[in-house]
Amino acid sequence: MFRNQYDTDVTTWSPAGWLFQVDYAMEAVKQGSAAIGLRSATHVALATVNKAASELSSHQKKVFKVDDHIGVAIAGLTADGLVLSLFLRSECINHAFVYESPLPVSRLPPPASSSTLPTRPSYERPRMLFHSKTVGNDNLVCTQRSWKRPYGVGLLVAGLDETGAHLYYNCPSGNYFEYQAFAIGSRSQAAKTYLERRFEAFNSNSREELIKDALFAIKETLQGEKLTSASCTVAVVGIREPFHVIDQKTIQEVIDSMDVREEAAADQGAVHEDKSSEEAPMDI
Amino acid sequence: MEKKEKAILFFKSDTEFGSYGSTLRYKSVERIKAIGKHTLLGASGEISDFQEILRYLDELILYDNMWDDGNSLGPKEIHNYLNRVMYNRRNKFNPLWNSLVIGGVKNGQKYLGMVGMIGTHFEDNHVATGFGNHLARPIFRDEWSEDMTFEEAVRLLEKCLRVLLYRDRSAINKFQIAKITDEGVTISQPYSLKTFWGFSAFKNPSKGAEGSW
Helix, strand or coil: CCCCCCCCCCCCCCCCCCCHHHHHHHHHHHHCCCEEEEECCCEEEEEEECCECCCCCCECCCEEEEECCEEEEEEECHHHHHHHHHHHHHHHHHHHHHHCCCCCHHHCHHHHHCCCCCCCCHHHCCCCCCCCCCHHHHHHHCCCCCCCCCCCEEEEEEEEECCEEEEEEECCCCCEEECCEEEECCCHHHHHHHHHHHHHHHHHCCHHHHHHHHHHHHHHHHCCCCCCCCCEEEEEEECCEEEEECCHHHHHHHHHHHHHHHHHHHHHHHHHHHHHHHCCCCCC | CEEEECCEEEEEEECCCEEECCEEEECCCCCEEEECCCEEEEEEECHHHHHHHHHHHHHHHHHHHHHCCCCCCCHHHHHHHHHHHHHHHHHCCCCCCEEEEEEEEECCEEEEEEECCCCCEEECCEECCCHHHHHCHHHHHHHCCCCCCHHHHHHHHHHHHHHHHHHCCCCCCCEEEEEECCCCEEECCCECCCCCCCCHHHHCCCCCCCCCC
16 A cells, blocks of 8 residues: 555545545554454354564463453454453443343444444433543544544454354444454465355354364464464353353363374375375376 | 243233322323333332333333344343432432332243332342232232242232232222233233122121211
């Protein structure tokens, strides 16, 4: 992307119909380290690649628990992601306080993105005028106020409610969609390819298979680098299982079992190759 | 008063409610209303405050429906919401002068609870407002059971209502019974219970003291 005369503020359209600032914000998401999410009928798994600013520092936190039944993974500007996660937490807590029940997951992405959907009755709407308490309004409103900027972070929202398991992706543009599986961040296309091949089976996956698929997808984004439990974070939420990050030891065990399976498959492949070389082609 | 059994909930109230001080002025006021798909609300106390509460709930259900996403507010959510409203009004020294009973069935789970005008709230298998607490609940405690049939439940409610009719001077013999299951809500037309007043002691009320009444 090159600088041009239409990209100074977010309220300026380009003649071709772009809001460049919004596109730049989405670019920030693409530059962040990868995050993927996938769901089955009963569980949702999130996995992220751990990236550290330097060898001396700890890695960025990319997975946030929003409530017992909802968690998010972010890609992009971590600071923006933290602000949004804190907002989502307060949305959940407010709902639980008034209604004594968990916020339905489908009612979380809209506040995080659009200003046009009715979120609450008039006497419940927060009366803060100068900074939108409803981040909801934020993603979209941030693209409609010249003194604001879009959030430079994409959110993968994973949660469970009485209508089932859900995975949503919130984009800086204000769009959000529900997904069976999705990947964002750098080299996410490799993960998406893997997920596209396999997603039809996900609904009937068990919890363990889901986690394995998540790790396989993360592996794709590493492009040859070794997958270890230190270089990724995996979190899961399910029926009767509150959202939590899975500990490193368990993840390493899953990774090891994945390697064994791969090596076994490779061996089998080698054996078959030998056999076929013996059976020489019949044509001359 | 209200009762739970299996996957059905019962409400019963007398339709007299529009009292004007101690005058039983308006004899056909419906005090049980359906809220959304899953809940019934019954109230005693100040009717205008009840109507205000219904307006709040109308708006709440409207927004719930506008999401159009397969989720809906159930009786537990409505109960807690009303608790918040009542308690906050009480804190401002401007209470909504009602005792509310909220009951309902959602996905096979039944729920019954009460909220008072100062924000006291609880859940139970049987609740009542006003005099019902003193006259009906002891009967419930003795005779309610988890696996009552529909007919048994109606009979028990009618028994309690009859007691209240005889003993509460501000009750009239005109009742409605409401039933809620997963399929939906039905609120009956008003009807009367059979009563017996032919006691010999009533025949000559001033027998023991001429000139009195």
